[in-house]
Amino acid sequence: MFCEQCEQTASGNGCHQFGACGKSPEVNSIQDLTVYCLRGLAPVVIKARQLGITTHKADVFICETLFATMTNVNFNPKRFTTYLHQCLDLRESLKTQIQELSQGSIEWSKISNFEPDFNESLAEQGENANLHFLSQASDVDIFSLKLTVLYGVKGLASYTFHAYELGQEDTEIYHFIAQTLTDLDRNDLSLSEWVSIALKVGAMNLRAMELLDLGHTSSFGHPTPTPVPLNHIKGKAILVSGHDIKQLAHILEQTKDKGIIVYTHGELLPAHGYPKLKAKYPHLYGHYGTAWQNQTKDFAKFPGSIAVTTNCLMPPHDNYEDKLFTVGPVGYPNLNAFSTEDQVTPDYTPLIDKALALEGFTEESEYRQVLTGFAHNAVMTVADKVIDAVKEGKIRHFFLVGGCDGAKPGRTYYTEFVEKVPEDCVVLTLACGKFRFFDKNLGQIGDLPRLMDVGQCNDAYSAIQIALGLANAFNVEVNELPLSMIISWYEQKAVAVLLTLLHLGIKDIRLGPTLPAFISPNVFKLLSDTYNLQAITTPDRDLATCLA
Numbered sequence: 001m002f003c004e005q006c007e008q009t010a011s012g013n014g015c016h017q018f019g020a021c022g023k024s025p026e027v028n029s030i031q032d033l034t035v036y037c038l039r040g041l042a043p044v045v046i047k048a049r050q051l052g053i054t055t056h057k058a059d060v061f062i063c064e065t066l067f068a069t070m071t072n073v074n075f076n077p078k079r080f081t082t083y084l085h086q087c088l089d090l091r092e093s094l095k096t097q098i099q100e101l102s103q104g105s106i107e108w109s110k111i112s113n114f115e116p117d118f119n120e121s122l123a124e125q126g127e128n129a130n131l132h133f134l135s136q137a138s139d140v141d142i143f144s145l146k147l148t149v150l151y152g153v154k155g156l157a158s159y160t161f162h163a164y165e166l167g168q169e170d171t172e173i174y175h176f177i178a179q180t181l182t183d184l185d186r187n188d189l190s191l192s193e194w195v196s197i198a199l200k201v202g203a204m205n206l207r208a209m210e211l212l213d214l215g216h217t218s219s220f221g222h223p224t225p226t227p228v229p230l231n232h233i234k235g236k237a238i239l240v241s242g243h244d245i246k247q248l249a250h251i252l253e254q255t256k257d258k259g260i261i262v263y264t265h266g267e268l269l270p271a272h273g274y275p276k277l278k279a280k281y282p283h284l285y286g287h288y289g290t291a292w293q294n295q296t297k298d299f300a301k302f303p304g305s306i307a308v309t310t311n312c313l314m315p316p317h318d319n320y321e322d323k324l325f326t327v328g329p330v331g332y333p334n335l336n337a338f339s340t341e342d343q344v345t346p347d348y349t350p351l352i353d354k355a356l357a358l359e360g361f362t363e364e365s366e367y368r369q370v371l372t373g374f375a376h377n378a379v380m381t382v383a384d385k386v387i388d389a390v391k392e393g394k395i396r397h398f399f400l401v402g403g404c405d406g407a408k409p410g411r412t413y414y415t416e417f418v419e420k421v422p423e424d425c426v427v428l429t430l431a432c433g434k435f436r437f438f439d440k441n442l443g444q445i446g447d448l449p450r451l452m453d454v455g456q457c458n459d460a461y462s463a464i465q466i467a468l469g470l471a472n473a474f475n476v477e478v479n480e481l482p483l484s485m486i487i488s489w490y491e492q493k494a495v496a497v498l499l500t501l502l503h504l505g506i507k508d509i510r511l512g513p514t515l516p517a518f519i520s521p522n523v524f525k526l527l528s529d530t531y532n533l534q535a536i537t538t539p540d541r542d543l544a545t546c547l548a
Helices: 025-050 056-068 077-101 122-135 140-165 171-183 191-220 245-255 266-273 275-280 292-301 349-357 376-380 383-391 409-420 432-436 457-474 492-503 521-531 539-547
Strands: 226-229 236-241 260-265 284-287 305-308 324-327 336-338 369-372 397-403 425-430 451-455 483-488 510-512
Touching (some): 025 056, 025 077, 025 122, 056 077, 056 171, 077 122, 140 171, 140 191, 171 191, 191 245, 191 275, 226 266, 226 284, 236 245, 236 266, 236 292, 245 260, 245 266, 245 275, 245 349, 266 275, 266 369, 266 432, 266 451, 305 349, 376 383, 376 451, 376 457, 383 457, 397 409, 397 432, 397 457, 397 539, 409 432, 409 539, 425 432, 425 457, 457 492, 483 492
Parallel strands (some): 236 305, 260 284, 305 324, 425 451
Antiparallel strands (some): 226 369
16 A cells, blocks of 8 residues: 555555555455546546537546545445446447447557456555556656656545535536546656646636536535534434535425424534525524544534535444445445435435434533635725725734644644634635634624635635725735735645646645655755745744744
């Protein structure tokens, strides 16, 4: 086993015996085999598209399947076996159509002709595929950029798939993903060319996040600042964890008028800011627990049933296994997994029946709340107040402190950093990294709260739009704003977002809690020299540097 795609790799270098995330060597190898087969499908998709053959089904499939290989999304070998069969079926079907439109025979590369032997160990075949990829690493810096591109494309594919679920697509993104997967098999591209491809991943990811933002806002309205209760109230209960707001909406619709209170968990906290959800579903009450890595203890204490939506995988656990339901490209063999394939609305009847059968909360806990809903539309509607506060010296600096959360002790840096931000500064936050400090009472500057929750990880788009809007208002470049970005990363969506920021030319980003194991020293030096990208140090030192 070899995996270094997330921040929590063993010793910061890579997982070799068992994944720190809980992924087994078998699953890791089958995922590698799946990615290898997707790379073989991609050239066929490109050729089919050139001949005018419809490739939409393959385009969406590539995104969903890449998404499934991300950290903490899917550890189910049976699901990946299904993906492998689907990949081969799509590939051969497109080959047949291509042959019918072509004159003469088509010579496909080895990777596009590869056929896994389903009667033999898929894990061993995955190991061989990965060894083949590793054997091409004659230049460590180019290979580092190849991995950066691959992991960035995984993040891009996940956002693209989320946007697709909400009816938003851009064929240019599909084209780019297929071309990039094809380019991974090339050994004739220079270091600078791979840097360009990495930055193009960032450009495409900006477009994907824009589409996802459009999907959310057109479906549920623009988020507005909203207090979210952190306590529980009496009644039957369902807890929904993950990222997928559309699936949360399905659950809310199917639980309407059934006497069930719906709580959110983790990255679904920002869902409370969407006005159409608030207005239509009063039984969407509050938020329970914190970030994804605390799910085991949060879920074990929850007395109702639990729905886990996309990109929020949880391992089986005795305290809640019989009341856990999953949706999207996730799931375990012994759990009730609903599929989002072909845009079919899942039937949550088993989840609802379990919630009604369980006791739920028998008493109300002490009321607490946090604010969410400070997306780009909400912030820019009060831009005049923000601008005046800056001009009057009431706001000295803005800090964007956000990104992924994780279990490593070093992540206490972000809590301490926010606690030490001076009272004349504003903190913007997003993604699950905010759960290190989301309930801190930082007070206000005039009518403006000092801590503003911009939203989910994909709402990095909102943060970018806020920065661009303020830069335009002050008639300066983004890098001239009194704004510092303190980013925490964990998995491949964060890689894609970082590449987006670099594509936009944003400098002085501080990244932590550790640097990616797959970025070589020379590549990091290149990024540092070009963008002043740097690792976090200590809260006191970084604050002093940012405010100097």
